[in-house]
Amino acid sequence: MTMWVKLGQLFLSLTILITLHEFGHFWFAKRFKCKVEKFYLFFDFLFPFATVANFAIFKKKIGDTEYGLGWFPFGGYVSIAGMVDEQMDKSLITKEPEPWELRAKPAWQRLLVMLGGIIVNLILGVVIFWMINFFYGKAYVSTNGLPHGLAVDSTAYKMGLRNGDNITALDGNPVKSLKRIPIELVMDGVKTIEGQHANGEKFSIPVTDNDRSLIMKRLKKSPFVDVRMIPVIDSVLGGSYASNSKLKKNDRIVAVNGKHVTFLDELKSELVFNHGKRVELSYLRGRDTLSTQSMVSEEGTIGLINRPLEQAKIIEENFSFFQALAQGVSDGLEQLSIQAKSIVVMFTVKEAHKQISGFKGMYDQMPEKWNWQNFWLFTAFLSLVLAFMNFLPIPMLDGGYVMFILFEMITRKKVSDKVIYYANQVGLVIVLALMIYANTDFLRN
Numbered sequence: 001m002t003m004w005v006k007l008g009q010l011f012l013s014l015t016i017l018i019t020l021h022e023f024g025h026f027w028f029a030k031r032f033k034c035k036v037e038k039f040y041l042f043f044d045f046l047f048p049f050a051t052v053a054n055f056a057i058f059k060k061k062i063g064d065t066e067y068g069l070g071w072f073p074f075g076g077y078v079s080i081a082g083m084v085d086e087q088m089d090k091s092l093i094t095k096e097p098e099p100w101e102l103r104a105k106p107a108w109q110r111l112l113v114m115l116g117g118i119i120v121n122l123i124l125g126v127v128i129f130w131m132i133n134f135f136y137g138k139a140y141v142s143t144n145g146l147p148h149g150l151a152v153d154s155t156a157y158k159m160g161l162r163n164g165d166n167i168t169a170l171d172g173n174p175v176k177s178l179k180r181i182p183i184e185l186v187m188d189g190v191k192t193i194e195g196q197h198a199n200g201e202k203f204s205i206p207v208t209d210n211d212r213s214l215i216m217k218r219l220k221k222s223p224f225v226d227v228r229m230i231p232v233i234d235s236v237l238g239g240s241y242a243s244n245s246k247l248k249k250n251d252r253i254v255a256v257n258g259k260h261v262t263f264l265d266e267l268k269s270e271l272v273f274n275h276g277k278r279v280e281l282s283y284l285r286g287r288d289t290l291s292t293q294s295m296v297s298e299e300g301t302i303g304l305i306n307r308p309l310e311q312a313k314i315i316e317e318n319f320s321f322f323q324a325l326a327q328g329v330s331d332g333l334e335q336l337s338i339q340a341k342s343i344v345v346m347f348t349v350k351e352a353h354k355q356i357s358g359f360k361g362m363y364d365q366m367p368e369k370w371n372w373q374n375f376w377l378f379t380a381f382l383s384l385v386l387a388f389m390n391f392l393p394i395p396m397l398d399g400g401y402v403m404f405i406l407f408e409m410i411t412r413k414k415v416s417d418k419v420i421y422y423a424n425q426v427g428l429v430i431v432l433a434l435m436i437y438a439n440t441d442f443l444r445n
Helices: 002-031 090-094 107-135 154-159 180-187 209-218 264-273 321-348 359-365 372-391 398-411 417-438
Strands: 036-043 056-062 065-070 072-080 138-141 150-152 166-170 192-196 202-206 225-227 232-236 252-256 278-285 288-295 304-307 314-317
Touching (some): 002 072, 065 072, 107 372, 166 180, 180 209, 209 321, 232 252, 321 372, 372 398
Antiparallel strands (some): 150 225, 232 304, 278 288
8 A cells, every 4th residue: 555655646747747847848849839649648659669559548649639648657748840869750851841830930939849848847846945934834852952862864874873862063164953963964065064972971082985976875864864763653655564563652672582672763774784684672651561463574663653752852843924935935945946056966975976866756755645745745856856957958859959959059050950960869768878877876875
């Protein structure tokens, strides 16, 4: 059931983004009286082979445009007459463009048609952030006043952090949000982590490029640092190993195979140590100490969702309608900045390219329970990622067309359709290679 919930959220998010992205191209093309031949959600062929397995689940022609739902669920497209792309009939390159073709339109109109999808993605991302800020506000865990300090993963431990520590500053700048710590360490090139150990001793830990590489690698599996909590059950996932045990909501696990555990990080360590085995769990229910057994998955989980026994300090911010808009714009610009920084990181941090992920990475980010706030946050984030990626000056992507059109506008010399056609062929190879690399991340990790 959990798998279908995650797949459902991912499918809905991608459907919204693909449809609206293509609508951006469609709207400008129609606005400038270009003939739009097709508007499809998903491909009605085996992408990128336009002549292979051509069929649609649904299609209907309205005016000059055929609207349809393709069978190959990895994108979508708008077919605009006279658009020089990798699927264009090569023989058309030598012919004079017809008035209704994109090739015949002025450069500024072609530029807006090609920017249409990016513009929609940018607006959509900001609008979603705006509405989330207005209806939900912001809430984040403060690094001040954590009742039990931090729980650290293996990478943080190797760097010198310990369970129970408190981080107070990065490069001398106070830390406000717990989730910002790994982002700033990787993206902003932080050199020093300052804080205090559980015994009161202050520390200053250097951060190297190798540390950043390890943090990036581990973030797919653990958060680097998290709130240290007591293992009290909030819910048991249906169909999990724990659902076959006696554990219930509000039970507190105190031992695994007789080994005492006080905090959630200690429980997780014991479960990972006993992965693939059956364990004896001791737990408190009210004043009674009881026991039960459960299998542990190969990943070291049994299917429990924890709640903190003592709440950490949660900072909540609420926004008026227009304050939320300003914050939405700020959130959108921050996401674009992070994407730009990630390109730099790919070329400067050791093995950072290995952390590029595709559909599986997106699937892993979806919550196990349907959560509209998280769904829209993910959709806003992904919308801005798509805007940024599509703007990259790679032939075949929107940014590739934009590059050629801007060259034409600056030099007053139009790039020939033949050059664009063959550049798109090269771009197709590059994009396919990147897609294959991104979606084989499970082989690299």
